[in-house]
Amino acid sequence: MESQGLHFYYGAFQALKDINLVIKARQITALIGPSGCGKSTFLRTLNRLNDLIPHTRVQGTVRLEGEDIYQPGMDVVSLRQRVGMVFQRPNPFPKSIFENVAFGPRVLGVHSKVEIEEKVEQSLKAAALWPEVSDLLHKDALGLALGQQQRLCIARVLAVEPEVILMDEPCSALDPLATLKIEELMQELKKNYTIVIVTHNMQQAARASDWTGFFLLGELLEYGVTGDIFTRPKDSRTENYITGRYG
Amino acid sequence: MFLKRKISKKIKEGAVEWLLLFSALSSIFITLGIVFILFYEALSFFKDVSLWEFLTGRQWTPLFAQPKFGILPLVTGTLLVTGIAVLVSLPIGLIVAVYLSEYAPFKVKEVAKPFLELLAAVPTVVYGYFALLFLTPILQKWIPHLSGFNALSPGIVMGIMIIPYVSSVSEDSMKAVPMHIREGSYAMGATKFQTAFKVIIPAAFSGIAAAFIIGISRAIGETMVVAIAAGMMPNLTLNPIEPVQTLTAYIVGVSLGDVPHGTTEYKTIFAAGMTLFLMTLFLNILGFWFRKRIREVY
Known part of the structure; x- marks a missing residue:
């Protein structure tokens, strides 16, 4: 996935300025930066979720396997099936655990009960949640602990078999142990999926990602291999931010 | 000081x-x-009058020389008209609510909502004459045996009248579903339609159920439309093209007449009123229970 000359506006306010970024397949890309720098906005341009917000405007291109996702006639629904998303606050639907995961396949038009059951089990296993919930599949999803809810949301995304998974501060509502579990899971998922994660947690970006992009005031200031960004940042503002002197 | x-x-x-x-x-x-x-x-x-006769008698003729006090014809009349009103108002009310909450652009909503609420502001007497003098003649062209007074026409008109009650409470409860749940659904590649019907409606279910119940109890208690357009004939039937009498219309009829105070005939309106009260009370309790559940969902 890549963006070229991407600008984004909320009304008259320009939230993203000329973002050029290539996201490597089957790697974890972390986007860091102070609040309001545009990293979440950028993430949401990748699956066109910003379309839901009125009075917004996009310029430039975002390509998924070479295809511009903002081209006229683009099928946004199938785009979002290819580019899944996990949100900051776990947002399971107020349904049972099973129904939450089954939602994606059902939306895709799978009706076979056996097929759906397989998909649910497979997705919950892939999200490392199966052992904890295999006996409570028909319990309300909102009864789970937050960390479990977040892994349920990941399972829900996996059930659609996306190519890319976007994560918008997936651990900010979680305790350290639950965070650790999600990070381990990301390493596992990276084998099959491209992951882009927005995070406020420097250690998380340093620990868990392969590539890091630093956003400031709507611009992508620096982008490179995570190790380089954290040890030899080229821009002094990046250095100030990651060492905690800024933002 | x-x-x-x-x-x-x-x-x-x-x-x-x-x-x-x-x-x-x-x-x-x-x-x-x-x-x-x-x-x-x-x-x-x-x-x-024995409770047994009241509950099981099949005729309601308290003003005749040989009076019969079976409440069933009035109850079926009430249920029949209410049923028709519900068949009209619940689906339309729900669709309107889904449109307003999930589809309508802000500007359409600004205009549509006050107009919809205007439906509730029309005096019910006007609805009654609308049913009797406008809708019934039209329906008679389609249904040849439709009598001048019937359950169908006031039922439909009452349904239209109740749409705003159903839609506004349903819409409120759909709007109360947090944005992040909606985004979660869209981010899975669900269409607007799938999001509305598979995520939002189930999530707002208890509120929608409460809206339905408010609509139904409004229909049961409605008086003017049926008194004008349904006929004043206690008729044990579930056939919508026949004239019927509802509990409310009966009470109006007797109250306006010259039945002497203190007689059994006079007391029938209290028995009918109590029956009506128990029916709406039951629905209100049911609605209250559903509403209480709303707050527990998210």
Whole structure:
């Protein structure tokens, strides 16, 4: 996935300025930066979720396997099936655990009960949640602990078999142990999926990602291999931010 | 001096508190008073007529020389008209709510909502004549055996009348579904339609159920439309093209007539009123229960 000359506006306010970024397949890309720098906005341009917000405007291109996702006639629904998303606050639907995961396949038009059951089990296993919930599949999803809810949301995304998974501060509502579990899971998922994660947690970006992009005031200031960004940042503002002197 | 002011302040404060308490209690006492009178008079009705006859009799002719006191024809009349109104108002009300909450652009909503609420502001008498003089003749072209007074026409009109009650409460409960749940659905590649019907409606279910119940109890209690357009004939039937009488229309009929006070005929309106009260009370309790569940969902 890549963006070229991407600008984004909320009304008259320009939230993203000329973002050029290539996201490597089957790697974890972390986007860091102070609040309001545009990293979440950028993430949401990748699956066109910003379309839901009125009075917004996009310029430039975002390509998924070479295809511009903002081209006229683009099928946004199938785009979002290819580019899944996990949100900051776990947002399971107020349904049972099973129904939450089954939602994606059902939306895709799978009706076979056996097929759906397989998909649910497979997705919950892939999200490392199966052992904890295999006996409570028909319990309300909102009864789970937050960390479990977040892994349920990941399972829900996996059930659609996306190519890319976007994560918008997936651990900010979680305790350290639950965070650790999600990070381990990301390493596992990276084998099959491209992951882009927005995070406020420097250690998380340093620990868990392969590539890091630093956003400031709507611009992508620096982008490179995570190790380089954290040890030899080229821009002094990046250095100030990651060492905690800024933002 | 200082102490005095303090005391007078205390008295004022206390007086205000009592006044407020009294106002609050008065509404409770008035309700209890109404219920008491209703039951008291109904009870004296059951001294004249057995409860068994009242509940199982198939004829309701209290004003005839040989009176029959079976409430069933009035209950079926009420249920029939209500059923038709519900068939009209629930689906349309729900669709309107889905449109307003999930689809409508802001500007359309601005215009559509006040217009919809205007439906609730039309006097019910106007709806009654609308059913009798406008809708029934039109329906008669389609349904040849439709009598001039019938259950169908007021049922449909009442349904239209109730749409805003159903749609506005349903819409409120759909709008109360948090944005992040909606985004979660869209981010899975669900269409607007799938999001509305598979995520939002189930999530808002208890609120929508409460809206339905408000609509239904509004239909059961509605008087004017049926008194005008349904005919005044207690008729044990579920056939919508025949004339019927509802509990409410019966009460109006007797209240307006010259039935002497204290007679059994007179007391029938309390028995009918109590039946009506119990029906709507049951629905209100059901609605209250559903509403209480809304807050527990997210």
